[in-house]
Amino acid sequence: MELKQNFKVGILAFGSLINDPGEELKALEVMRIDCETPFKIEFARISSIRCKAPTLIPVNEKAKGKMVNAKIIILNEGVTLEQAKSILWRRECRINDKTKTYIEPTKPTTKSMLIGEYDNLQNVEKVIYTYFLTQTDYGDLTPDRLASFAIESILSDCGKNKTDGIRYLLSTKENGITTELSDEYEKSILTKTKCNSLSEAIIKLDIERQMKKI
Numbered sequence: 001m002e003l004k005q006n007f008k009v010g011i012l013a014f015g016s017l018i019n020d021p022g023e024e025l026k027a028l029e030v031m032r033i034d035c036e037t038p039f040k041i042e043f044a045r046i047s048s049i050r051c052k053a054p055t056l057i058p059v060n061e062k063a064k065g066k067m068v069n070a071k072i073i074i075l076n077e078g079v080t081l082e083q084a085k086s087i088l089w090r091r092e093c094r095i096n097d098k099t100k101t102y103i104e105p106t107k108p109t110t111k112s113m114l115i116g117e118y119d120n121l122q123n124v125e126k127v128i129y130t131y132f133l134t135q136t137d138y139g140d141l142t143p144d145r146l147a148s149f150a151i152e153s154i155l156s157d158c159g160k161n162k163t164d165g166i167r168y169l170l171s172t173k174e175n176g177i178t179t180e181l182s183d184e185y186e187k188s189i190l191t192k193t194k195c196n197s198l199s200e201a202i203i204k205l206d207i208e209r210q211m212k213k214i
């Protein structure tokens with residue numbers, strides 16, 4: 001159904017942002033609009049913040065991936081586009097200092113979080129989203145390699161903090177997000193852990209991580 005109301009600024013959420021927008025963003029959220037990403041998405045990034053967990057990012061048309069279910073988080077009308085970019089940047093970089101603002105890097109690297117924007121998406125004047133340059137260091141991320149990275153992340157401190165790759169994958173699945181690689185990625189995790197579900201794998205690997213520290 002087409003929306004009749006026009007909105008000023010929104011943030012496109014297609015990963016952990018859906019369930020965990022952060023306190024600053026949550027306080028400014030007005031509503032959410034169901035949509036599909038206007039670009040292909042895939043588990044194509046290994047995140048250092050998440051202890052090498054695979055995460056979803058936009059990919060080019062020739063890469064593996066597909067358009068997936070997403071949400072546009074509509075912000076309070078008083079929030080400007082530049083303020084929204086800084087809020088999104090702080091959330092993604094885990095920065096609590098609200099005086100820190102997003103500045104587009106002149107020479108971005110694969111570690112630089114970049115912010116793109118779409119005009120008039122789902123009756124929202126400006127919709128912003130995060131993206132990264134391709135990590136050539138990791139080459140082709142097959143489902144098997146993705147599974148190995150996810151397991152490594154849950155056995156690290158990110159497992160303790162619940163920001164690991166397996167929880168991330170489970171969250172995307174629960175939000176109805178399925179990519180070209182996600183099913184085989186999940187199967188590989190279950191094979192490697194000898195479990196029947198991601199929830200079971202999380203419990204098993206959490207125990208294994210805790211036992212290593214005893």
